[in-house]
Amino acid sequence: MAATDPVENLGTLIRCPSVTPAEGGALSVLEAMLSPLGFAVERLTASEAGTPDIENLYARLGQTGPHLMFAGHTDVVPVGDIAAWTHAPFAADIAGGMMYGRGAVDMKGGIACFAAAIARHIEKHGAPQGSISFLITGDEEGPAINGTVKLLEWAAAKGERWDACLVGEPTNPDQLGDMIKIGRRGSISGFVTVHGVQGHVAYPHLADNPLRAAAVIAQALMHPPLDAGTENFPPTNLEVTTIDTGNTATNVIPAKVTLAFNVRFNDLWSVESLQAELIRRLDAACADGTLRPGRAPLRYDLRWSERPSQVFLTKNDALVSSLSGAIETVTGNTPKLSTTGGTSDARFIKDYCPVVEFGLVGQTMHMVDERVAVADLETLTEIYGLFLARWFENAASA
Missing domain, CATH: 3.30.70.360 (Alpha-Beta Plaits)
Incomplete structure (x- = not known):
């Protein structure tokens, strides 16, 4: 698949019923998006006694630095009362300018947009002067034991090193451009x-x-x-x-x-x-x-609790300014730099490289009729595309 259309990308991902811990075909869909772009894709199934096995994906384009990671998850929470949905939760219906489906904003939408952004960048400019990787788990909405933690350990053990990471979680409370998460309590x-x-x-x-x-x-x-x-x-x-x-x-x-x-x-x-x-x-x-x-x-x-989360704050001007500048250019909004909200897998990534979070508007995440504005998918893809260009430019001149 061409992967340049975020709406098509998201629709295909939503149609995969990847309720934790099921892979549901979502990682296979993502692999089919990334492989034609030149990414080397690897799948890792992680296990631990007393927990379900989890399939994860790591894909890398390029062999040299600087190295930018995009991280996220394809697993979704259960749909709840399916009769309460006005559109089937795994149909990716579009109505009234909105795409409906479990995972639309949390966070298959972010993955769909980042894949589209890198596909467009390659189509227009070729591969970036450096490396891009996708680190995608199927266990963010679950125990978070066989997902990002083990995928990071596995990748680091085989020599992977990252200079920065963007997590595509839904960070905006009301509209795109409201907020970047630069840390977590x-x-x-x-x-x-x-x-x-x-x-x-x-x-x-x-x-x-x-x-x-x-x-x-x-x-x-x-x-x-x-x-x-x-x-x-x-x-x-x-x-x-x-x-x-x-x-x-x-x-x-x-x-x-x-x-x-x-x-x-x-x-x-x-x-x-x-x-x-x-x-x-x-x-x-x-x-x-x-x-x-x-x-x-x-x-x-x-x-x-067995897995407490340490507080962290990202202080990396190149990363934060590249993202905030892209957001302001595309939307006209100056994003708030925030540490509010719950935890995310950024709490694990921060031990390997500087990390920030930015994605869609999160108002309907985990709700019945989870949905995203189709227009926001195009806007987020534009933001991610400009961020990619600016981050690699800034990293090259650092």
Whole structure:
């Protein structure tokens, strides 16, 4: 396939039902786009006990530097109630100037546009003076264990090195040109189990209700605020997401209670320093006798999530200015440089090279009737094309 038309590219990708962990034909479609352009395409299936096998794709055009990576994912979230869709989620219908389908904006649209941009660049100017690679996973919407992490490790082990990366996630809140992501907050989750003594509610002196401590713990974790934010990041925020005893009886004091929480943190913290602060708060809360007068501190167990994400901020003028300049030229908008939102696979890529994120408008991602304006596909392709030209020009003169 010619690959120069982003609308055709996206339609073909949407028609692949690549719900995590299924490849669904999406990587094969991308391979068929890239191979005629001269890309050497490799497919890697990654495995780990207790997780589904994941197919991934790595493709490279060129053998010399500078080397620009485009990263993303072809896997999509489940469609939910299919009867609620006004257009079939894997049909890529176009109606009212919109293309409908799961993955339209998150993020098959970004992949479709970048493939079109490089195809047009080659058609008009030939291959760039350097290298371009696609690093595409099928596990971004899943556990993120057998995807980008292992693909990066595999590529690096065979000698691949990158000078910069663009991730095509949907970054714009309202219209194309609103926002570039130049970093991400860190993320860490914890699970606190507080142990008490089970008993009858009519005889509280014979029991010890862990929920009394849980109330104090929840408040201590969230208050006072962890910080007031920094120049590039909003304040660190902790949310208690569940408090559960597993107890269905109203006349039984539970034996234990588990609290789960997540923290999105800024560059005032590392994972280690944040964990130390939260442990300090937990110790103080369990010793607090406000709701348990005369009682010894309750015992608690703490389990951290296995894969916390460190905060990062990209400071690479050539990369950021090439992209922001292209956006401003094509759209007339000056994009905001932001670190808001959740996590993405950029958190893994940042260990290998500078990385920024820019893609489509994300208003309908993960929703019923996920859709993208057809006009935006052409605009994003123009932005990516100009970015390619400017980045290689800037990299060559650096």
